[in-house]
Amino acid sequence: MIHNTDFLLRSLNLRKEDIVDYVLDLNNNFCLITLAQIHHTCPYCHSSCRSKGYYTKSCHISMDVITTLIVKLRIKRLMCTKCHKTFASHTPVFPRQSKLSFHTIYKIMHLLKQPNETFASVGNIVGIPESTVIRIFDRYCSSSPVIFPSVICIDEFYTKNNDYHSKYACIFYDFLNRKIIDILPDRKKTYLMQYLSKIDSRILDTVEYISIDMYKPYLDISKHFFRHAKVAVDAFHVIQQLQQCIYGIRNRILKHYLPNTHEYYLLKQWHSLLIERNEFLFTLPGKYNKRFKMILNRQQLLDKLLNIHTDLRGAYTVYHLYMDFNQYNY
Template sequence: MMAVKVKNSLENTALELFGLDASRVQNISTSPGIGQMLVEVTLVPAFPECPRCGGHNIVVFNYTPRVINHDVLTDRKCTLIYNARRYKCKDCHRTYGEDNPFAMKRQRISILTGKAIIEDLRSPNETFASVGERHHVSATTVMKIFDMCVSYPVPVKLCRVMQIDETYSFKSDDSKYVCMLLDYDAQSPVDVLPSRKKEYLAAYFRKFPRSERDRVEYISSDMYRPYREIAATFFPKAIFAVDRFHVVQEYTKSLNRVRIRVMKGTRKGSPEYYLLKHQSELLGIRPDA
């Protein structure tokens, strides 16, 4: 099939911006608008061999328009409508899609946009939100691209004093929390795990040889029971302790529950009721202070 004959300079510019050879394009059209640019592209059919049987008796099965955010313009949003062709093998009846030169796998953004986002995230002054705004995507999309493209070195050594903590993770499929392992002496992270569940932590620490786990002398965490159980199972030589912050936090919560219970049993309007309700900080002052 013949390649498209470029109709105007705008379409020629679009070919250059997308890095496409005109010989690969069957049809391209542009629709400039206020604040955005729409580009529709259909590629020349290649009729690749069937991935199942290797046959060459291939026909076009259908087309599926795919909307892709593309980062070729800085002053406006650019949306690519890619008419993705699907082929069918007449020998084994397998259907399969043509190679997509525009988008990242399972994403609605272009490869160039993904590369630009990763490059921007190299700057310590950037946030997921600021990069997303610049490239006309959400902060969540930027996070997904970061997780997809950036690999983390797997630690081979543990630390002498290990702190275990967690933080809420709104994107994790495995757990509501991610688990953080911190080196207290170096004040640096050891690893960040996608789940704090006991079975996941057990599988993780099982990868370290016993000799390496025996190097850990102290472990601190909050009062989450699986942390204590993991410490007892995999770090029998380490001393386990609840860190000071969580001890104080639990003490404060318990004291507040007692304060509220006593206050409800006190006559409203009395000096005792007023002190318990409005000056509860006095409960934390030592009598001899």
Template sequence: MEKYILRTLNLIPEDVKSIDPIPSKNGHSDYLITLKIKDHFCPKCGCLTNGVKDYRIQKVKAKIFNDGSTTVFYKSRRYVCKECGKAFKERTTLIGDKKTISQNTAASILEDLKPYNSTFSSVARKYNVSVTSVMNLFDGHVQIPPGTVSEIMCWDEFYFSRHRKNKYAFIMLNFRNKAIIDILESRRTQFLSDYFFQIPTNLRNRVKIIIIDMNSTYRDIAHAFFKNATVCVDSFHVSQYFNDALNRIRKKVMNRYTKDKSSIEYRLLKQR
């Protein structure tokens, strides 16, 4: 069993001091792993040291059995340099810097995200990790190349997440085939400017029409980076604009008859 666990976690047996099973509340087998003390080079001054400063128990998400619910507790050791006093964590293949998911589990998560019908939520449940952890893992390892700008593009934003720094994301569509060209994490002016600046001028000059809502940011960006494009407002927002304007006038006229709410004028305007 120990050899299987070590192989699954990409650990060399000679580097491991102990691997002990510990009781778990959910009935699964959890394990506490402690590595052997080794000489480390100080990242600050480069001196060789094996002086231990302290320990702390670190929880590592790792898929050891098929149910994916086994938790590995890693007795993380901090070394201290005897020359300069610098404290630093021991280096191990068990986890990387600032990570709580083992490398083996991270690879398995990325593999399970490959099917088109996989979702972040389903994979997170399988490996007993948070949805945010799966999303961050995906964003850190998967780079999807953007599509090519089309002659007619649609720009819009959509609500992404209240947990993110930028709650609204920006999306570009090809008007002819409705295909997504790219999705950006922010709709802010500086972010969009930096993105479109990277697109070659000859490609930007091919764009003929850009369809937007009434967001002035999109209008200004389109005029600045797409010199040959005509900026249009989509019909939905035009209709919404006129409907809202008429509704404001209706309410203004209706308020003239509030003293007699039983009057025909008030009741007709109220029902519109």
């Protein structure tokens, strides 16, 4: 029995003083452990805490090749006496915000070393989905050092990865060779700083240009870690921003006109002409316009639209200057 208990505690990453009480039922492969309270102060305001009972978390421990023990852990729930926030007592059994114990994670990583095992087969052995095995592998397997080229892009994409509480994964991209450099599960500044601080600064110093969207942490980390690089906002986001500005100006001007006016009609019905890219606009044939009771082509309608306000003409000019600059690659 003592041997079993020692093995169990070792597997759970626990010391004897970490537990208050335990019940081990080997006939039913079941164990109930009550954990001692470890956190004594509030993690938010560092005030004292009081107990708010226990909650239960389960994990599986392989005792031998065929026996798996179901372990239920009773973990203290605490409440701050000052800010009244509740939180769980820290436990060495699980990594923070993880449902899988260190024991299970170690088992997964150990199994993945076997050449005949796949993500799916390990998932079957441990009893978890293949996607979770892949996430564990990505998180705990250290890969070869990353090499950064001279021009990189930093961007994000939506992901359902729950491990990092981030809706977006971050991608580093080699702009000239069109290759992915690395994909990170989190795009938050603290995570990116942690990641980049592990890379040799001599590698980061070789980067000359960085293209980002307008997400501020990308700018912050670029300035901090890529000391010799020039940072640029990518064209897609510049265009998006310019279009938003044009429509903002159009909406502001629209408020000054009543719905029965020509100006209101043009701003409401023909605003898409402001961002239309068509160098042959003026050569297009006209159509009879009921509002103006005459034949008008799109260029003539655009001219009427731009004559409404100088701000609109100014915004239109800036937008198309930028679009020309991109298109013709001066």
